[in-house]
Amino acid sequence: MKIGRVKIEGIKSYKRTKFTAENYNILAGENNSGKSNIISAIRWFFKHQSFKLTKEDINTGFKTDPSIIIEFVFEDGDSIPSKFKNEFADRTGKKFLVRAYCNINELKQKPQSPKYQILKFYGKPEDFTLPKLVDIIYVPSIRQLNDELKFTANSTINKLVSKFVIERILEEDEHTKKYSNVKDAVEELSNYINEGEDSPFGELKRSLKKHMLDYGNKELNFTLNPPEPNDLIKNSFEPYVDIEGSKFKLDSQGMGYQRSLIFSLICNMVELESKPSTLLNMYLIEEPELFLHPNHQNHFKNKLMQLSRINNNQLIITSHSPYFLNNIDNYSQVKRISISNNVSNLKEITHEQVSDICKKMEK
Numbered sequence: 255m256k257i258g259r260v261k262i263e264g265i266k267s268y269k270r271t272k273f274t275a276e277n278y279n280i281l282a283g284e285n286n287s288g289k290s291n292i293i294s295a296i297r298w299f300f301k302h303q304s305f306k307l308t309k310e311d312i313n314t315g316f317k318t319d320p321s322i323i324i325e326f327v328f329e330d331g332d333s334i335p336s337k338f339k340n341e342f343a344d345r346t347g348k349k350f351l352v353r354a355y356c357n358i359n360e361l362k363q364k365p366q367s368p369k370y371q372i373l374k375f376y377g378k379p380e381d382f383t384l385p386k387l388v389d390i391i392y393v394p395s396i397r398q399l400n401d402e403l404k405f406t407a408n409s410t411i412n413k414l415v416s417k418f419v420i421e422r423i424l425e426e427d428e429h430t431k432k433y434s435n436v437k438d439a440v441e442e443l444s445n446y447i448n449e450g451e452d453s454p455f456g457e458l459k460r461s462l463k464k465h466m467l468d469y470g471n472k473e474l475n476f477t478l479n480p481p482e483p484n485d486l487i488k489n490s491f492e493p494y495v496d497i498e499g500s501k502f503k504l505d506s507q508g509m510g511y512q513r514s515l516i517f518s519l520i521c522n523m524v525e526l527e528s529k530p531s532t533l534l535n536m537y538l539i540e541e542p543e544l545f546l547h548p549n550h551q552n553h554f555k556n557k558l559m560q561l562s563r564i565n566n567n568q569l570i571i572t573s574h575s576p577y578f579l580n581n582i583d584n585y586s587q588v589k590r591i592s593i594s595n596n597v598s599n600l601k602e603i604t605h606e607q608v609s610d611i612c613k614k615m616e617k
Contacts, residue, residue, distance in 0.1 A: 255387070255534050256568060258327040258349065264313045264320035265298070266291035267598040274602065276587045278562035280579055281572045283591035288598030289572035293538045295322045296570070298368060299354045302390045306365035307356060314596055321355035323373070326387070341372050352384060388534045393516060395540040414522055415491060420484050436483045444480035513545040521557040535567045543575035551577040584608065
């Protein structure tokens with residue numbers, strides 16, 4: 255599944271704009287022209303990190319409900335989830351449109367998450383509960399390395415450690431029993447701590463009760479939720495930099511090193527995507543050229559192009575660097591953004607237009 259088209263109305267610097275989403279998309283334009291506002295609108299659509307619109311996010315002069323409409327496209331050979339089969343927005347049975355919006359008056363009172371409608375080919379729009387469709391990996395232009403290394407559900411480091419460490423341990427466990435032994439030991443320890451009047455928790459309970467006042471039928475109790483071995487590995491994971499035998503925290507290094515490490519984590523996602531995913535993996539990356547040497551920019555751009563060619567992957571990148579625009583698959587991947595009177599305008603060229611130009615040049 256992919257995103258086919260995007261239409262934005264009234265959000266930040268955009269009054270009304272639309273564009274076609276390729277697998278690899280470059281948003282090019284001057285500073286403060288509105289490139290990052292495209293990414294903000296998409297993050298809001300998918301409630302990424304609980305991102306909400308505020309009254310300051312309404313485009314000046316826009317009087318109706320701000321919204322973003324996204325067309326989702328199932329490609330040939332894709333397995334279409336049964337929950338969508340009656341919700342298609344066109345006759346092909348391959349596309350459906352979802353509108354995310356919020357009431358402009360409510361937005362003026364407090365920040366708003368989106369509400370959803372499915373736009374049907376026949377009939378009026380209907381309220382719609384958007385299921386989990388997308389995994390978003392978002393790299394803003396100013397990104398703290400510590401944020402990238404947090405073990406949140408969809409973080410890059412979480413996926414990499416799960417793939418290269420935990421998955422290998424599980425594969426080898428049939429012979430080594432290291433994972434199974436740890437799991438059994440944790441369960442045994444938790445039972446010892448938790449169960450019975452003579453357990454450590456039982457003794458703690460009696461000790462506290464001895465000093466507390468009488469509150470009738472209220473009884474303090476405890477429960478122990480034993481961690482999974484996966485969580486033990488992640489919670490104990492600590493990357494650092496070794497310089498001639500001395501140990502340094504990663505954030506003690508310069509932004510060039512930190513930025514390069516962030517992108518090396520993303521480049522490793524190319525290896526992770528060998529297995530088909532049922533979700534769309536959306537990479538939203540702002541100004542990847544920052545703090546990177548031109549050779550590194552070119553290397554990273556090639557990796558991102560490779561990543562975009564894997565099924566169920568799409569990338570949207572903001573950039574000023576020619577390294578991320580050169581040698582692309584098609585000129586339609588470039589979206590040119592400009593701004594005038596605080597309103598952003600997005601221009602793109604389609605495959606058909608490129609083909610027409612080439613034919614005219616041949617003549």
